[in-house]
Amino acid sequence: xxxxxxxxxxxDKVYEPAEDSFLLLDSLEKEQQFLNERFHSHLSVVCELGPxxxxxxxxxxxxxxxxxxxxxxxxLDINPWALEATHATAKLNACQDKxxxxxxxxxxxxxxxxxxxxxxxxxxxxxxxNVPMVPSFKDDIDEWVDLALLGGADGMVVTNKVLKNLDIIxxxxxxxxxxxxxxxxxxxxxxxxxxxxxxxxxxxxxxKAGWEVLSVYKFYR
Amino acid sequence: xxxxxxxxxxCSVKACDTSNDNFPLQYDGSKCQLVQDESIEFNPEFLLNIxxxxxxxxxxxxxxxLGNTALPPSKPVFPATADQLxxxxxxxxxxxxTLLIQTSISEGEMKCRNxxxxxxxxxxxxxxxxxxxxx
Ligand SMILES: C[S@@+](CC[C@H](N)C(=O)[O-])C[C@H]1O[C@@H](n2cnc3c(N)ncnc32)[C@H](O)[C@@H]1O
Ligand SMILES: [Zn+2]
Ligand SMILES: [Zn+2]
Numbered sequence: 001x002x003x004x005x006x007x008x009x010x011x012d013k014v015y016e017p018a019e020d021s022f023l024l025l026d027s028l029e030k031e032q033q034f035l036n037e038r039f040h041s042h043l044s045v046v047c048e049l050g051p052x053x054x055x056x057x058x059x060x061x062x063x064x065x066x067x068x069x070x071x072x073x074x075x076l077d078i079n080p081w082a083l084e085a086t087h088a089t090a091k092l093n094a095c096q097d098k099x100x101x102x103x104x105x106x107x108x109x110x111x112x113x114x115x116x117x118x119x120x121x122x123x124x125x126x127x128x129x130n131v132p133m134v135p136s137f138k139d140d141i142d143e144w145v146d147l148a149l150l151g152g153a154d155g156m157v158v159t160n161k162v163l164k165n166l167d168i169i170x171x172x173x174x175x176x177x178x179x180x181x182x183x184x185x186x187x188x189x190x191x192x193x194x195x196x197x198x199x200x201x202x203x204x205x206x207x208k209a210g211w212e213v214l215s216v217y218k219f220y221r
Numbered sequence: 222x223x224x225x226x227x228x229x230x231x232c233s234v235k236a237c238d239t240s241n242d243n244f245p246l247q248y249d250g251s252k253c254q255l256v257q258d259e260s261i262e263f264n265p266e267f268l269l270n271i272x273x274x275x276x277x278x279x280x281x282x283x284x285x286x287l288g289n290t291a292l293p294p295s296k297p298v299f300p301a302t303a304d305q306l307x308x309x310x311x312x313x314x315x316x317x318x319t320l321l322i323q324t325s326i327s328e329g330e331m332k333c334r335n336x337x338x339x340x341x342x343x344x345x346x347x348x349x350x351x352x353x354x355x356x
Contacts, residue, residue: 103347
């Protein structure tokens with residue numbers, strides 16, 4: 001078992017790590033060898049979407065996932081508080097000596113196309129009437145936190161934007177790890193990605209968390 | 222935000238994706254505040270991997286925006302592995318480490334050369350989020 005980062009954040013401002021976060025950590029641990037073999041010979045560009053507290057990015061920094069001294073990390077969140085929290089968490093876990101930058105961004109719209117080798121996303125996956133509007137001011141704290149969970153129809157509105165563009169988001173060798181809950185109907189989504197869009201897709205981990213069933217799938221070519 | 226990050230940031234406006242001017246962004250040298258951050262140690266192998274990957278023209282463009290015109294016009298070539306590096310190679314790599322990894326923009330602004338949209342960097346964090354009418 002790889003150690004979990006130490007986290008101390010203000011959870012009024014950023015998403016508090018929960019079963020979904022931990023399932024992604026376990027998935028990345030399981031995938032460590034696959035990723036290392038795939039990326040050991042060149043620089044790899046890692047991008048976490050929606051880092052929140054920074055727990056997942058910090059875990060990857062700490063344990064050299066995908067490969068030690070060969071990766072640079074970008075953490076992109078829409079919530080400005082998450083970017084500060086992610087830097088603070090990395091620092092709290094003595095990771096200032098690794099390459100990390102955070103960017104306030106709507107998904108990957110600010111990053112060059114086809115440059116991301118490893119994409120990780122624990123999205124807002126809870127079904128809701130709508131995806132909340134982006135708040136106008138940094139101090140609208142409650143509204144920023146709402147963006148962490150509410151994922152519109154089937155909880156898939158935000159995730160679908162990523163899946164639909166995966167082809168121009170990932171580098172040719174790229175791999176994406178994305179978390180789903182059962183109400184997202186992941187089997188159907190995955191089937192569509194395979195059959196209509198030619199992706200390889202595999203279940204990495206799944207787990208019952210309270211009344212939710214969470215799963216992490218990986219997508220690659 | 223570290224200098225190297227400028228090699229990955231483009232304009233967020235979707236329509237600019239079809240232009241060649243959405244990357245690199247144009248940094249306003251008179252408004253960008255640079256700081257040196259030494260927390261990442263020099264590691265020649267890491268630098269070699271980074272240099273293999275970077276878009277050198279974009280490095281030149283941003284360096285010149287920020288007032289550095291001393292870089293070689295084409296990407297320096299190095300031996301394949303770190304143990305074959307000469308003293309001279311090491312000097313160049315150290316300089317690139319200082320520029321790409323240790324130099325950060327703590328405050329500043331940059332704009333898209335296609336649509337002109339201006340983005341800001343505050344507390345070393347760039348904000349590439351678009352206002353609702355452009356998103
Ligand atoms: C379920 S939380 C996950 C937080 C953290 N990664 C974890 O696992 O604990 C979802 C995160 O996605 C961010 N987010 C929501 N919509 C986004 C968007 N359009 N672009 C970038 N980040 C977004 C939220 O602000 C939040 O930090
Ligand atoms: Zn089962
Ligand atoms: Zn633009």
